[in-house]
Amino acid sequence: MTDSKQIIEKLDSLVIPTAGRSIVGLNLVRNIDVADSKVNIKLASTGLMPKLQDWVKKRTEEIAGSLDEINEVSVEFEDVKAKELNNIGSVIAVMSGKGGVGKSLVSGLVAVALKRSGHEVGILDADITGPSIPKMFGINLPPTGNESGILPVLTKSGIGVMSINLILPNEDEAVIWRGPLIAGAIKQFGDDVLWGNLDYLIIDLPPGTADAPLTVLQSFPVSGVIVVFTPQDLVDMIVRKALNMAAKMDKKVLGVVENMSYLYVPEIDKKIEIFGKSRGEQMAKTAKAPLLGQIPIDPEMAKLCDEGKIEQYHGEIIDNLSRNLLKALKTG
Numbered sequence: 001m002t003d004s005k006q007i008i009e010k011l012d013s014l015v016i017p018t019a020g021r022s023i024v025g026l027n028l029v030r031n032i033d034v035a036d037s038k039v040n041i042k043l044a045s046t047g048l049m050p051k052l053q054d055w056v057k058k059r060t061e062e063i064a065g066s067l068d069e070i071n072e073v074s075v076e077f078e079d080v081k082a083k084e085l086n087n088i089g090s091v092i093a094v095m096s097g098k099g100g101v102g103k104s105l106v107s108g109l110v111a112v113a114l115k116r117s118g119h120e121v122g123i124l125d126a127d128i129t130g131p132s133i134p135k136m137f138g139i140n141l142p143p144t145g146n147e148s149g150i151l152p153v154l155t156k157s158g159i160g161v162m163s164i165n166l167i168l169p170n171e172d173e174a175v176i177w178r179g180p181l182i183a184g185a186i187k188q189f190g191d192d193v194l195w196g197n198l199d200y201l202i203i204d205l206p207p208g209t210a211d212a213p214l215t216v217l218q219s220f221p222v223s224g225v226i227v228v229f230t231p232q233d234l235v236d237m238i239v240r241k242a243l244n245m246a247a248k249m250d251k252k253v254l255g256v257v258e259n260m261s262y263l264y265v266p267e268i269d270k271k272i273e274i275f276g277k278s279r280g281e282q283m284a285k286t287a288k289a290p291l292l293g294q295i296p297i298d299p300e301m302a303k304l305c306d307e308g309k310i311e312q313y314h315g316e317i318i319d320n321l322s323r324n325l326l327k328a329l330k331t332g
Contacts, residue, residue: 011063045146047145092224092225093205125204133165137155182212231277254292261273
């Protein structure tokens with residue numbers, strides 16, 4: 001006898017064209033009732049424009065109707081807010097005490113690392129006035145949706161991304177907003193973006209410890225934070241500010257990442273510490289958290305980011321980030 005579990009498994013093959021994910025992955029399947037040879041399926045219409053709803057309904061009827069012992073299929077839609085459908089395993093915020101330390105780079109690399117480990121991953125670019133995630137991943141298509149929710153834009157490897165830059169008419173347009181408007185936009189991203197079933201949501205925080213990062217830490221169920229820094233003299237004070245903020249917000253520090261740690265010169269097989277001696281271990285002790293990775297100054301990585309091809313970067317850095325972060329999450 002066909003049951004709801006079998007129908008769910010079949011419906012997982014129904015991929016929403018504009019989202020690149022299945023209706024099961026987006027958590028749009030609300031209820032399935034099977035009685036005799038009849039099945040009634042309730043779907044959320046969240047993020048689906050009318051024509052797309054018609055297409056989804058037709059495909060759902062075809063897929064469910066192809067199962068043995070099913071002679072009649074009815075599909076109904078109900079209006080559900082995106083926030084109610086989101087089922088996210090861990091929300092990880094990437095923060096720093098100042099700008100220019102490579103926070104967005106770390107956010108991107110962490111997302112790529114987790115995706116390669118076989119997880120469903122999304123990135124929320126919460127840096128409203130200085131968004132760089134879309135450029136790094138080479139995406140510029142606007143998100144689609146309806147009044148109930150908007151769908152993230154998918155990268156080439158299948159990472160969902162939401163950023164203010166994807167909504168602006170021109171990616172070079174400056175967002176000249178005061179604090180309350182920025183905070184409102186961040187909260188709206190939390191309420192209106194349909195992530196569905198995700199293992200990890202990476203949030204690229206704005207720099208510093210003011211309104212915008214505070215809004216994120218207060219508005220999202222953040223599981224833990226990653227603190228990014230560079231090997232410079234001011235680092236100790238800056239890192240402590242970020243750590244103090246995390247502590248005051250009762251957020252666990254999952255680990256620290258040192259960016260621009262060194263430059264490797266293959267011709268002489270030597271690592272040159274351009275910005276001074278590494279402070280990775282020192283900062284890990286200060287944070288009482290593991291050192292998740294030390295990212296070098298890598299011209300190839302910079303080139304790929306400029307070209308929107310960060311997902312093509314390979315190396316030990318990606319493997320270490322994934323392994324160390326998953327270990328920190330597990331022990332946390």
